[in-house]
Amino acid sequence: MRLIHTADIHLESRMSSKFDKDTAKERRAEVLSTFLRLIDYAVEQEVSGIIIAGDLFDVSKVSAGTLKSIRTAIENNPGITFFYLRGNHDTEGFTLGGEELPENLKFFDEKWTSYPVDAEGRVVITGTEAAGEIMRYEELALPENTINIVTLHGQECEYMQQGVEDCIPLSMLRDRGIDYLALGHIHSYKLAPLDARGVYCYSGCLEGRGFDECGEKGFVLLEIDPEEGKVDPVFIPFAKRKLYEIPVDISHVEDSVAACERIEERLKNDKVSSQAMLKIILNGEISVDAEISTELVAERLSEDYYYVKVKDETSPHVSYEDYRLESSLKGEFVRKVYASADLSDDMKAKVIRCGIKALAGEEFLS
Numbered sequence: 001m002r003l004i005h006t007a008d009i010h011l012e013s014r015m016s017s018k019f020d021k022d023t024a025k026e027r028r029a030e031v032l033s034t035f036l037r038l039i040d041y042a043v044e045q046e047v048s049g050i051i052i053a054g055d056l057f058d059v060s061k062v063s064a065g066t067l068k069s070i071r072t073a074i075e076n077n078p079g080i081t082f083f084y085l086r087g088n089h090d091t092e093g094f095t096l097g098g099e100e101l102p103e104n105l106k107f108f109d110e111k112w113t114s115y116p117v118d119a120e121g122r123v124v125i126t127g128t129e130a131a132g133e134i135m136r137y138e139e140l141a142l143p144e145n146t147i148n149i150v151t152l153h154g155q156e157c158e159y160m161q162q163g164v165e166d167c168i169p170l171s172m173l174r175d176r177g178i179d180y181l182a183l184g185h186i187h188s189y190k191l192a193p194l195d196a197r198g199v200y201c202y203s204g205c206l207e208g209r210g211f212d213e214c215g216e217k218g219f220v221l222l223e224i225d226p227e228e229g230k231v232d233p234v235f236i237p238f239a240k241r242k243l244y245e246i247p248v249d250i251s252h253v254e255d256s257v258a259a260c261e262r263i264e265e266r267l268k269n270d271k272v273s274s275q276a277m278l279k280i281i282l283n284g285e286i287s288v289d290a291e292i293s294t295e296l297v298a299e300r301l302s303e304d305y306y307y308v309k310v311k312d313e314t315s316p317h318v319s320y321e322d323y324r325l326e327s328s329l330k331g332e333f334v335r336k337v338y339a340s341a342d343l344s345d346d347m348k349a350k351v352i353r354c355g356i357k358a359l360a361g362e363e364f365l366s
């Protein structure tokens, strides 16, 4: 038997502070599309159930279009049961509007609720939406002889802690008969032992929604053998796009074109897909005379990659020796700043970089 464990899809997430308007809009459609593709995958792999361990939605008001797409996908696949545990970002979601809910959509509430997955009841999914309440852990009672999957949404902690929202105290879940603890809330995949019998796992999100969610994203496929009493979790990378934050050292580079070449070389070496979303951090020491435009670099790289953002974290380097004998105004300026006792070396370099640009008649930028 197969189950899927997913979480933190965050449908309809605005992402407006992360990307430009058009990219955010396209990304919202991609997140929904990937979730629907997950259901197609479940059909192909003959998966019996999909556990959604919280944060299916990101906003309190879900658009009718998104709700309808999800409802239809659930209704069209009666062979798959959807176990939907609401997280801190979810709202009433489907229950709004008073329409009858699909039979293959199961909810959890404040109390522990259990659902058998197979007809014989050998595999049972149990969950509560009140992960932060200590009482819930004291009440948990699971049979010894079934495969017990428990789902919760919150932050793993060793002990119950004050001030941690939706704290999941692992110490209270050990030796309670759990085979697989399907968690949501943390957006990166993590699988670790719980006790001698079981493991706990965060599936992570399905798609990265910003550069704080870089790397491989996907879900967990559970291969379950009820005869042997075995649960085998496998992480399946599934995101349409990967996000990367890549620091590139552009020391001694003099212009934007050369900077692009250095970056492209790095991206080719790292085998970064043209479908990726990239945040390039320029670092290293560059000459105060160098002319590097982050806008131009981003624009050029956008020809080859889906989305590129460039941040300049280089530090200016001044070869004072070059200016020592220069009789121009520029030489005089550099020598004056260099001789200043009140400025740090870094500040001197920054002042010189601005001054040289101003003397060249350019905008005073930084």
Ligand SMILES: [Mn+2]
Binding pocket: 008, 010, 054, 055, 089, 185, 186
């Ligand atoms: Mn989340």
